[in-house]
Amino acid sequence: MEIRIHGRGGQGVVTMSKIIAEAANLEGYFSQSMPFYGAERRGAPVVSFTRISEDPIYRTSQVYYPDILIVLDPILINFPEVFSGLGESSIAVLNSGSSADVAKKVVFVDATRIAIEHGLVVAGMPVPNVPMLGALLSSEIPISYKTMLEVVQKHFGADERIVSSFNEGYKGARRKTCRFTKMHFGHKGVMECEIPISTPSKGVAGRTGLWRVVKPVVDSERCNGCMSCWLHCPEGVIVETEEGIEIDYAYCKGCMICSSVCPKNAIKHESEMGVVQHAH
Amino acid sequence: MLIKMLTGNQAAAFAAMNSMVRFVAAYPITPATPVIETISKLVEEGIMEAKFVPVESEHSAMAACIGASAAGLRTFTATSSHGLAYMHEMLHWAVNARTPVVMVVANRAIGPGWNIWSDLSDSLSQRDTGWLQFYCSSVQEIYDTIAMSYRVAEDVMVPAMVCYDGFVLSHTSVPVEITPLEGFINEYQPKWRISIEKPLTHGNILPPDAYISLRKAIHKAHRKALELIPEIEEEFFDHTGRSTPMLYETYRFEDAEEVLVAVGAVASEARIAVDILRSAGVKVGLLRLKSFRPFPSQIRRTLGDRKVTVIDRDFIPGVGGIVYQEISNLVQSDSMILGVGGADVTAEMIAEAFTKLVEV
Numbered sequence: 001m002e003i004r005i006h007g008r009g010g011q012g013v014v015t016m017s018k019i020i021a022e023a024a025n026l027e028g029y030f031s032q033s034m035p036f037y038g039a040e041r042r043g044a045p046v047v048s049f050t051r052i053s054e055d056p057i058y059r060t061s062q063v064y065y066p067d068i069l070i071v072l073d074p075i076l077i078n079f080p081e082v083f084s085g086l087g088e089s090s091i092a093v094l095n096s097g098s099s100a101d102v103a104k105k106v107v108f109v110d111a112t113r114i115a116i117e118h119g120l121v122v123a124g125m126p127v128p129n130v131p132m133l134g135a136l137l138s139s140e141i142p143i144s145y146k147t148m149l150e151v152v153q154k155h156f157g158a159d160e161r162i163v164s165s166f167n168e169g170y171k172g173a174r175r176k177t178c179r180f181t182k183m184h185f186g187h188k189g190v191m192e193c194e195i196p197i198s199t200p201s202k203g204v205a206g207r208t209g210l211w212r213v214v215k216p217v218v219d220s221e222r223c224n225g226c227m228s229c230w231l232h233c234p235e236g237v238i239v240e241t242e243e244g245i246e247i248d249y250a251y252c253k254g255c256m257i258c259s260s261v262c263p264k265n266a267i268k269h270e271s272e273m274g275v276v277q278h279a280h
Numbered sequence: 281m282l283i284k285m286l287t288g289n290q291a292a293a294f295a296a297m298n299s300m301v302r303f304v305a306a307y308p309i310t311p312a313t314p315v316i317e318t319i320s321k322l323v324e325e326g327i328m329e330a331k332f333v334p335v336e337s338e339h340s341a342m343a344a345c346i347g348a349s350a351a352g353l354r355t356f357t358a359t360s361s362h363g364l365a366y367m368h369e370m371l372h373w374a375v376n377a378r379t380p381v382v383m384v385v386a387n388r389a390i391g392p393g394w395n396i397w398s399d400l401s402d403s404l405s406q407r408d409t410g411w412l413q414f415y416c417s418s419v420q421e422i423y424d425t426i427a428m429s430y431r432v433a434e435d436v437m438v439p440a441m442v443c444y445d446g447f448v449l450s451h452t453s454v455p456v457e458i459t460p461l462e463g464f465i466n467e468y469q470p471k472w473r474i475s476i477e478k479p480l481t482h483g484n485i486l487p488p489d490a491y492i493s494l495r496k497a498i499h500k501a502h503r504k505a506l507e508l509i510p511e512i513e514e515e516f517f518d519h520t521g522r523s524t525p526m527l528y529e530t531y532r533f534e535d536a537e538e539v540l541v542a543v544g545a546v547a548s549e550a551r552i553a554v555d556i557l558r559s560a561g562v563k564v565g566l567l568r569l570k571s572f573r574p575f576p577s578q579i580r581r582t583l584g585d586r587k588v589t590v591i592d593r594d595f596i597p598g599v600g601g602i603v604y605q606e607i608s609n610l611v612q613s614d615s616m617i618l619g620v621g622g623a624d625v626t627a628e629m630i631a632e633a634f635t636k637l638v639e640v
Contacts, residue, residue, distance in 0.1 A: 018285060018453050021285060021453060021454070022285045022453075022455075025283075025285065025455040030454075030455075031454065031455065032452060032453070032454045033285070033452065033453040033454075034448075034451070034452040034453075035451055035452075036447075037311070037396070037447050037451060057454070058548045058549070058551050058552055059548070059549065059552065059627070060417075060445070060448050060449070060452070060545035060546070060548045060549055060625075061549055061624050061625060061626040061627070062624050062626075064626070193393065196391075196392045196393035
């Protein structure tokens with residue numbers, strides 16, 4: 001069985017992958033957890049692969065045709081490429097309050113809400129992996145409730161919040177049969193390079209606005225146009241327009257340096273994750 | 281038997297601890313850093329009885345390891361890519377100094393362009409320093425190989441590198457048997473050491489004839505390692521119940537008309553590629569080369585007159601594949617370059633490339 005987990009840095013993708021592999025091993029299977037490492041950063045897209053098998057595992061490559069696909073971040077559900085390689089019998093396990101036609105068999109639970117309600121929030125970011133591990137038991141994963149909970153507690157401690165959020169994910173998971181059309185993705189283009197030189201260009205690291213956990217919002221009433229934010233922004237996403245300061249949210253990573261350096265306290269923190277932020 | 285979910289890097293740290301390593305000097309570099317982090321924690325918590333020295337560079341790391349080894353301590357370090365390249369001078373030094381340091385290398389591409397992913401060019405290009413080099417294909421093998429490497433290195437007095445694909449093996453977690461190693465490996469008994477009680481000069485001036493003699497002695501040590509390794513493998517099997525090859529292994533070889541030769545994590549995928557090709561009627565087998573140095577030239581007989589294709593996850597401009605170059609010295613062979621700079625290598629990809637190669 002091959003599993004692929006998508007999420008964003010800080011949501012516990014790698015830990016989740018490892019817990020599944022460890023629990024599967026306790027159930028008597030061979031298992032493997034293989035995270036993919038790129039630009040590690042809170043909020044950046046993260047992928048990890050888990051394999052479970054009755055026979056020794058010789059694969060050292062990534063998972064392209066998952067039997068189970070887990071999406072820890074609700075925003076990522078809107079990206080078709082996340083679901084690449086799903087077949088007729090694949091199961092999608094989504095962190096979502098509602099189902100989506102992404103696979104024939106869909107398991108869904110609002111794990112972000114559960115995480116927030118149980119205080120599983122780290123630096124403003126809800127960590128939905130524990131309730132999602134509970135929800136995963138409603139898929140065809142060959143792991144018992146008892147074993148999964150045992151490994152979860154081994155990793156996170158026997159904290160009541162952990163156990164209850166795991167249970168809520170387990171009980172709250174809904175399973176639905178959906179309309180599913182197999183998607184086909186063409187080959188990604190090959191990047192050519194003869195000399196390793198480049199010039200700065202917009203969006204070379206992708207739509208980095210997706211990495212954001214907190215969003216800076218300019219209060220134009222308070223802003224005096226000193227441009228300190230523009231000077232300090234490491235991403236160059238702050239521009240001066242006739243209407244005042246504007247932020248390009250497609251690429252703003254939400255580092256909030258602009259807010260820290262604003263002498264007029266005119267840049268507010270707004271959550272992207274449904275969590276109330278502390279005022280600046 | 282203690283079984284733990286460990287990454288390749290953690291397995292390396294536990295192997296060093298259980299191999300009774302008493303000195304570690306290291307400088308962090310992705311993707312080998314967690315080896316050092318784990319060791320530093322184990323030492324700090326008093327679980328591993330060793331001196332840990334966080335030095336200011338890889339060059340210093342190897343220099344410190346050479347010194348500690350000469351002083352009679354079992355010594356360990358870990359590095360990768362640019363870190364290994366920066367050690368280059370000291371790698372030569374460790375060989376001529378006859379200090380049996382064991383070092384793990386989490387293989388990574390060398391920049392620029394900046395690339396942190398698996399590519400075996402970093403350690404393969406250190407071939408001519410004279411280190412022993414073993415390439416692992418699984419996380420368990422990293423643990424086992426470190427233990428056996430100490431036995432080999434200390435017997436023949438040549439340092440050894442235990443290499444494994446960065447991220448692909450270094451960061452992948454699997455259940456690992458953390459077999460206690462006492463009995464298979466005991467406290468280091470150096471054949472000589474520098475000490476205050478019995479002063480001696482180490483690394484002294486050697487006139488040409490003595491220098492030639494030293495270099496020949498190291499050459500013979502490689503030969504001796506080849507003879508010694510099968511005995512050590514057997515002892516390791518008796519101790520752990522695991523049959524972990526150190527020189528090479530074959531898969532579906534008996535009736536094979538063609539052979540894939542592969543190294544590292546790619547060799548593990550190649551095993552599945554052989555199954556795929558076999559089910560399509562191709563009579564192909566696999567020879568996984570584990571020991572790059574000492575080079576097991578007896579594989580010439582093993583390969584026989586089969587048609588050979590070498591897979592390299594390394595690439596040297598002007599040369600091509602380094603493993604291909606070595607195998608070509610023994611038998612005529614074809615070359616396949618796959619997975620350079622961390623490109624993912626699947627069994628299907630290997631099978632497809634092999635089929636195309638045969639067609640041409």
